Amino acid sequence: MTAADAAIELAAPLSPAGLRRAATPVTVLVGPEVRDRVERGRAYLRKVLAEPGRAVYGATTGFGALVGFAGRTDEADQCDNTLAHLTAGQGPDLATDLVRAALLTRAWSLARGASGVSARVVDGLAAMFGTTFVPAVPRYGSVGASGDLIPLAYATQALRGRGSAYLDGRRRPAADALREAGLDPLTLDGRDALALVNGTSVTSAALSLALDRVRSAHRALQSLTCLLVDLLGCDPGFLDPRLITAYGHPGAVEVAGRMRATLAGSVPAGDRPLQEPYSIRCTPQLLGAAEDALRYVDGVVAADLGSVNDNPLFFPDDDAVVHGGNFFGQPAAFAADTLANVATQLGNLAERQLDLLVDPHRNGGRPPMLAAGPGQQHGVQGVQLASTALVAEMRRAATPAGMQSLPTNLHNQDVVPFGTQAALRAYDVAELLTLLCGSLAVGLRQAAHVGDRDVTAAGCRSLLDALGEAVAPVDPDRPLDEDVRRAARLVTAEH
Incomplete structure (x- = not known):
């Protein structure tokens, strides 16, 4: 099998075989088709947010039951507001092959361009798969509604350099694991953060x-x-x-x-x-x-x-x-x-x-x-x-x-x-x-x-x-x- 054959293309349909291959380092290709539609969706989000009075859940509002309240005006703060309260999981870590499969599922979904995320999110996820980096994600906390909020919040935080992660099978602070893997921490706004956690990717992968x-x-x-x-x-x-x-x-x-x-x-x-x-x-x-x-x-x-x-x-x-x-x-x-x-x-x-x-x-x-x-x-x-x-x-x-x-x-x-x-x-x-x-x-x-x-x-x-x-x-x-x-x-x- 050549390197090209081994690569997973986000423009192609996702399969269980692809999820299995993601357990170990593999090349994940974003490609121009994916990039174009992600950037188009992102540009549309920016247009919407510039229109006075147009509400977008998670970008201009609070989360869950607090949707009726305004969110934070600073984009970085809105990201923190999304993720901080969700890091409340408990229990042993999920298997690393499952976490990587879940993140590949998430990357594929975001690559459809309908989620309004920035291209750097998809690029960052793709880069992770070329390494042995795996976020440490606790098992308990999701009810499978509004997506797998809590487990995906831990995964997202690790990709930002917060919490814990595995590299070469060893658990350590996520910031250290990112640095040793040669990965840059993800920089996110509120919409990016919500799109990363607000889906059923852990459930689908498992x-x-x-x-x-x-x-x-x-x-x-x-x-x-x-x-x-x-x-x-x-x-x-x-x-x-x-x-x-x-x-x-x-x-x-x-x-x-x-x-x-x-x-x-x-x-x-x-x-x-x-x-x-x-x-x-x-x-x-x-x-x-x-x-x-x-x-x-x-x-x-x-x-x-x-x-x-x-x-x-x-x-x-x-x-x-x-x-x-x-x-x-x-x-x-x-x-x-x-x-x-x-x-x-x-x-x-x-x-x-x-x-x-x-x-x-x-x-x-x-x-x-x-x-x-x-x-x-x-x-x-x-x-x-x-x-x-x-x-x-x-x-x-x-x-x-x-x-x-x-x-x-x-x-x-x-x-x-x-x-x-x-x-x-x-x-x-x-x-x-x-x-x-x-x-x-x-x-x-x-x-x-x-x-x-x-x-x-x-x-x-x-x-x-x-x-x-x-x-x-x-x-x-x-x-x-x-x-x-x-x-x-x-x-x-x-x-």
Whole structure:
């Protein structure tokens, strides 16, 4: 890949792949098209502000419930007025890849030219992506209405040289990090500051990254289920195209087709029950329903990444400053709650399949806990215990957030979507799902070690061989935490 190929152009559509690439230094190109429209929007803002009596929220007024009061007349003071009161967040810092993804999302939105920001804002954000600089942003404080005000205020303050930031993975004062990165602190007025914080970029980025991980895990579980079927010698009749076509759900048809391709050439053992447990027999229906739900989330993410979602917006051609609520993150809230529920059911499937594998009454004659010498060794007993804990944590975290509205801000924000909470929980649950895929993969690798049956399908052979190279047999016992993480990276990357 050339340097030009690796660059992210703000003139082009934004994609989840671009958000992933932003986790590490990458060239972000502003380009003449973007610059022209940003400068045109900025010139229009200046024209509007020069007209006596024409109010523009956040430029001539106070903020939120205080919109009825005049703002500060000095532009630098108005910026401080915007940001200072919002630095009230709490909790641990958000992951650095998420913060950089959120800022790329913000930069893309501002680059549409409808936000009235100065070109230096877009240029400053673009310059940051060429370094390892990451603002330190606390997790708690956003309700996902009026955008992600508090987390984005911390990010903006860090870009101004205030607060804290990371550089090369080390947390330090933001001013020092900017200087060492060779970046100039951003100089902002009130409109710039408001446009930077008044959007759903943290929510959109968290949802996008979570979707990416859940999709990878979903594909991995299709292949891991096939490996389970082949190792146990199950009859693949539950994937019969006539059966699945009669079911009528497009996701199930697609998933079953992929699973049949992976299991092509498999030879049933002939000694399994007529009907397998649901954790095997109903996988095309379960994974297919997940596919259908993920397609809905795909659509919301695509719309969010193409969204201009601050307030107000400026339309020079119509001589219009339009005040409204594009910052209201309800679509992402509903989608993130759906994603968390999908991920939790996928995690439950992985845990149930691992439970089946360690049970000598259901695992094709293998020893309990897949221990090479039961009693003297314990196989994957610890991994199975940890998997149970992970599923319990996922269930707790998957409680829907998008309908738990609480009024705030003197009832200016009298209904809120809590999209940020929903997206961050989906982000957390996606990580746990990845670990459950790794746990199941370690169990399958161990099942091959202690069992008499080898795989018979070429598609399963390649997966098992890759796992065999990455994870040694558990014989004798050893710590398996890193093995689970390594297996998780392998199966989600390859699928």
